[in-house]
Amino acid sequence: MSAGSRLLRSELRLVLGRRRNQVGLLALAAVPVVLAIAVKVSVSEPGPEAPDFISSITENGLFVPLAALGLELPFILPLAVGIIAGDSIAGEANIGTLRYLLTVPVARARLLAVKYAATVLFTVVAVVVVAGVGAAIGIALFGSGRLTLLSGTQIGTGPAVLRVLLAMAYVVVCLSSLAAIGLFFSTLTEQPIGAGIAVIAVNVLSLILDQLPQLDWLGPYLPNHYWASYIEIFRDPINGEPLRSGVLVALAYALVAWLAAWARFAGKDVTS
Amino acid sequence: MSDPLAVRSTGLTKRFGQQTVVAGIDLAVPTGSVYGFLGPNGSGKTTTIRMLLGLVRPSAGEHSLLGSPMPESAGAVLPRVGALVEGPAFHPYLSGRANLTRLDDADASTDRSDTRRRVDAALDRVGLLAAADKRYRAYSLGMGQRLGIAAALLAPRDLLVLDEPTNGLDPQGTREVRHLVSGLADEGRTVLVSSHLLAEVEQICTHIGVMHDGSLVAQGPVAELRAGAGQRAFVETTRPRDAAAVLRQLGARDIEISHDRVGADLGDVVRTDLAPALVRAGVPVLALGVQERSLEDLFVSLTGEGFDVSG
Numbered sequence: 001m002s003a004g005s006r007l008l009r010s011e012l013r014l015v016l017g018r019r020r021n022q023v024g025l026l027a028l029a030a031v032p033v034v035l036a037i038a039v040k041v042s043v044s045e046p047g048p049e050a051p052d053f054i055s056s057i058t059e060n061g062l063f064v065p066l067a068a069l070g071l072e073l074p075f076i077l078p079l080a081v082g083i084i085a086g087d088s089i090a091g092e093a094n095i096g097t098l099r100y101l102l103t104v105p106v107a108r109a110r111l112l113a114v115k116y117a118a119t120v121l122f123t124v125v126a127v128v129v130v131a132g133v134g135a136a137i138g139i140a141l142f143g144s145g146r147l148t149l150l151s152g153t154q155i156g157t158g159p160a161v162l163r164v165l166l167a168m169a170y171v172v173v174c175l176s177s178l179a180a181i182g183l184f185f186s187t188l189t190e191q192p193i194g195a196g197i198a199v200i201a202v203n204v205l206s207l208i209l210d211q212l213p214q215l216d217w218l219g220p221y222l223p224n225h226y227w228a229s230y231i232e233i234f235r236d237p238i239n240g241e242p243l244r245s246g247v248l249v250a251l252a253y254a255l256v257a258w259l260a261a262w263a264r265f266a267g268k269d270v271t272s
Numbered sequence: 273m274s275d276p277l278a279v280r281s282t283g284l285t286k287r288f289g290q291q292t293v294v295a296g297i298d299l300a301v302p303t304g305s306v307y308g309f310l311g312p313n314g315s316g317k318t319t320t321i322r323m324l325l326g327l328v329r330p331s332a333g334e335h336s337l338l339g340s341p342m343p344e345s346a347g348a349v350l351p352r353v354g355a356l357v358e359g360p361a362f363h364p365y366l367s368g369r370a371n372l373t374r375l376d377d378a379d380a381s382t383d384r385s386d387t388r389r390r391v392d393a394a395l396d397r398v399g400l401l402a403a404a405d406k407r408y409r410a411y412s413l414g415m416g417q418r419l420g421i422a423a424a425l426l427a428p429r430d431l432l433v434l435d436e437p438t439n440g441l442d443p444q445g446t447r448e449v450r451h452l453v454s455g456l457a458d459e460g461r462t463v464l465v466s467s468h469l470l471a472e473v474e475q476i477c478t479h480i481g482v483m484h485d486g487s488l489v490a491q492g493p494v495a496e497l498r499a500g501a502g503q504r505a506f507v508e509t510t511r512p513r514d515a516a517a518v519l520r521q522l523g524a525r526d527i528e529i530s531h532d533r534v535g536a537d538l539g540d541v542v543r544t545d546l547a548p549a550l551v552r553a554g555v556p557v558l559a560l561g562v563q564e565r566s567l568e569d570l571f572v573s574l575t576g577e578g579f580d581v582s583g
């Protein structure tokens with residue numbers, strides 16, 4: 001087994017073994033559970049004015065993971081990704097272990113790559129937890145069967161699950177751009193919480209700017225403008241245009257953030 | 273292939289903003305030596321060590337470790353270098369064993385199937401095997417320091433760079449670290465050990481370098497430095513001022529008068545000239561003596577301050 005994957009596994013053990021992060025994952029998992037139970041016990045079904053997918057939950061349990069992702073994507077998932085990404089380099093600098101990793105030696109580029117990979121894998125775990133728990137409780141409470149797309153067409157369970165998986169992958173790609181921004185912030189400071197808060201600030205600012213009609217022209221360039229476009233996967237045929245734009249924007253932000261992180265970290269004096 | 277110098281630097285310099293913290297030092301640590309890197313707090317020892325290991329980029333100068341230029345050769349050289357820099361640092365919620373396992377996993381030059389054996393051997397060497405599964409946050413200061421040394425010993429090393437390894441240890445712990453360092457030296461490894469306390473490392477060092485305000489003010493084999501430390505004369509007399517004047521005329525330096533006693537560094541003054549000169553000047557001599565200066569005396573005069581005995 002290559003040395004890179006040994007360090008990556010160590011990194012994942014560190015991230016997933018940490019009590020704080022486990023509690024965070026539990027909190028992420030609570031949303032679909034609360035959502036499904038609330039819909040089940042409410043006397044009247046949610047009306048057509050209810051947010052995306054929630055109105056459809058009673059028809060098919062597979063709408064629970066989609067609705068849960070929709071609820072958590074604007075703020076809760078970015079919060080989780082921001083905390084983990086902010087911790088990546090700054091957390092090691094904060095407790096002084098960075099100097100010992102570098103003298104092992106771990107090359108700085110390799111350390112950045114492993115830290116980023118671990119953050120993205122944590123994002124995958126978070127999305128799988130939200131969607132997995134959502135699907136489990138959704139199917140348990142509402143059953144599955146044929147799924148009615150937004151365009152009205154019905155598809156079978158197999159294709160429906162595939163589309164849910166595709167939506168999860170798209171969400172991971174979107175969040176990965178934020179993870180790269182967090183990696184960059186994490187190279188700037190020895191305060192992991194500070195780096196995490198900076199990520200969250202970028203996310204919130206981007207959300208707000210995206211709402212301002214005066215700044216319409218700016219929208220498509222904001223990091224999270226296309227995030228909600230995962231619903232386009234549930235049209236027949238899939239509306240690929242916004243999805244492609246979303247992936248491109250995510251890759252662009254990730255690339256720029258990565259270059260900035262490398263420029264900052266490559267020659268940085270490690271005095272922590 | 274084997275360089276006579278395990279650590280070599282020329283003009284190594286570090287500036288932080290306006291402040292020059294390390295001012296062009298030429299380190300020469302012979303292979304196989306135990307090199308005491310001494311100097312008061314703030315004299316630039318840790319910054320120098322960070323530069324040697326590639327953590328901090330020098331403002332000027334060059335250096336090599338084990339004969340290879342740094343930082344270019346870091347990937348090849350650092351696996352053969354064990355380091356303790358400015359105290360231990362570990363993940364507080366991981367056990368001592370898990371912390372060492374993580375460092376071993378990070379080392380691309382080691383074999384994964386041997387991790388457990390290496391980790392336990394290192395823990396055993398510093399007497400931490402019994403506490404291996406305790407969380408690091410439950411470790412005492414001394415246990416933390418020993419875990420740091422264990423990390424430095426995880427793989428076979430040709431060079432150990434130990435920055436103040438006795439910091440925070442009780443006298444017993446200090447003795448153990450000295451014993452450990454001597455053992456490493458006996459195995460043929462080169463050890464660079466820094467300290468602000470001469471007394472803690474003097475007995476184990478073969479070579480010494482002294483830092484003062486960012487400059488390397490003395491360097492060499494201990495025996496040579498001790499011989500060069502010179503002699504100090506003492507005169508007890510009822511007329512100390514006159515005695516001091518005579519000593520000054522002879523060329524003695526660093527003259528001190530306290531009550532009826534005058535002390536002076538002899539430098540190049542010939543011992544046997546002292547008594548006749550005093551008698552000629554009519555100074556009543558109650559007692560006259562000459563002592564070898566200790567290394568401690570040398571350091572006090574080099575660094576302008578005593579080594580903090582209390583730690």
Ligand SMILES: Nc1ncnc2c1ncn2[C@@H]1O[C@H](COP(=O)(O)OP(=O)(O)O)[C@@H](O)[C@H]1O
Pocket residue numbers: 271288291293311312313314315316317318319320
């Ligand atoms: N990151 C830094 N920025 C500015 N000054 C520093 C930094 N690190 C160390 N110094 C200064 O460099 C000097 C030497 O510090 P250090 O190398 O830690 O000395 P020592 O290890 O001998 O006690 C001190 O005056 C310290 O304040």
Ligand SMILES: [Mg+2]
Pocket residue numbers: 314317318319358435436
């Ligand atoms: Mg120091």
